Amino acid sequence: KNQVEQSPQSLIILEGKNCTLQCNYTVSPFSNLRWYKQDTGRGPVSLTIMTFSENTKSNGRYTATLDADTKQSSLHITASQLSDSASYICVVSAYGTSYGKLTFGQGTILTVHP
Amino acid sequence: EAQVTQNPRYLITVTGKKLTVTCSQNMNHEYMSWYRQDPGLGLRQIYYSMNVEVTDKGDVPEGYKVSRKEKRNFPLILESPSPNQTSLYFCASSFADRPYEQYFGPGTRLTVT
Numbered sequence: 498k499n500q501v502e503q504s505p506q507s508l509i510i511l512e513g514k515n516c517t518l519q520c521n522y523t524v525s526p527f528s529n530l531r532w533y534k535q536d537t538g539r540g541p542v543s544l545t546i547m548t549f550s551e552n553t554k555s556n557g558r559y560t561a562t563l564d565a566d567t568k569q570s571s572l573h574i575t576a577s578q579l580s581d582s583a584s585y586i587c588v589v590s591a592y593g594t595s596y597g598k599l600t601f602g603q604g605t606i607l608t609v610h611p
Numbered sequence: 612e613a614q615v616t617q618n619p620r621y622l623i624t625v626t627g628k629k630l631t632v633t634c635s636q637n638m639n640h641e642y643m644s645w646y647r648q649d650p651g652l653g654l655r656q657i658y659y660s661m662n663v664e665v666t667d668k669g670d671v672p673e674g675y676k677v678s679r680k681e682k683r684n685f686p687l688i689l690e691s692p693s694p695n696q697t698s699l700y701f702c703a704s705s706f707a708d709r710p711y712e713q714y715f716g717p718g719t720r721l722t723v724t
Contacts, residue, residue: 531712540701540715541654586654596633598669599644599713603653 501523501589503602511610514577518605520587532561532572533586535604539588544572559572572606582609613638615716617702623722624692632687632719634702639705643685644669645677647698648718654701658698660685661707692723 501522502533510516512570522530529548545556547563549571554561558581574581587602615636624630634643644659653663654704656669660679674696676688685704689696703713 538699538718540718542715544713546712557685598659598667599656601646601654601656603651 499527499589499591499600501587503585503587503605505605506603507606507608509608509610510575510577512579515573515575516550516573516577517585518574518585518607519570520602522568522570522587522588522600522602524591524600527565527568528590528592530563530570531572531588531590532559533535533562533588534552537583537588542544544585565595577607577609579609579611582607613700613714614666615704615714617626617700617716617719619719620690620717623719623724625724626690626693630689630692630721632689632721633703634685634687635670635705636702636714637681637683638704639682640704641682642709642713643702643704644680644702645675645685645687646703647671647696648701649698650697657687657700692721694723697723699722 502558503559504519526592531546534543535557544559545561558575563570584606589600618633641662645657646654648654655671657675660666660678666677701718702716705713
């Protein structure tokens with residue numbers, strides 16, 4: 498069964514500090530992995546997407562990495578801001594007959610304190 | 612403005628009373644999908660549609676119906692809602708060759724008493 502596990506479940510950091518969120522997946526055959534940011538009560542917004550051949554991708558203060566061999570991804574947030582407080586969701590999609598079916602992680606709730 | 616709209620945004624109903632949550636997108640996307648989000652469980656896919664008249668089950672389709680008669684609309688139908696369908700629902704859309712690049716609607720908070 499395809500699964501996506503994220504850790505930690507929640508994280509509290511001080512403004513200006515860095516943090517790293519983890520995503521492990523068992524989706525096969527792997528197509529791509531995407532990180533979303535979801536503010537409370539709102540729909541998720543895409544941060545970045547990683548395909549099989551990509552190791553690192555940055556979007557401003559967000560840097561995602563992918564290790565397709567170990568089936569792990571991380572999202573690193575640099576110099577955190579109060580507005581980074583949100584849930585971060587890892588989503589993995591597969592090739593084949595389930596192309597339209599996505600597997601979501603449970604998310605990591607990040608709280609940034611002043 | 613490119614967007615996915617959902618209506619209603621909030622709904623309180625009673626067990627067994629049929630309801631429909633509408634979803635519409637103006638980006639000419641082929642792919643549309645419905646999700647529910649519950650505390651501790653994250654987002655779970657209910658149904659998705661790769662194009663008009665093409666729909667398929669996600670992970671939690673029981674108790675829901677969908678239809679895709681037009682490209683822009685993808686309504687979610689609860690024929691006989693039950694309290695365990697109380698949840699936050701999201702509709703999303705994308706181009707068919709990039710279902711991972713989804714644009715999400717604002718969400719519909721449904722309470723079934």
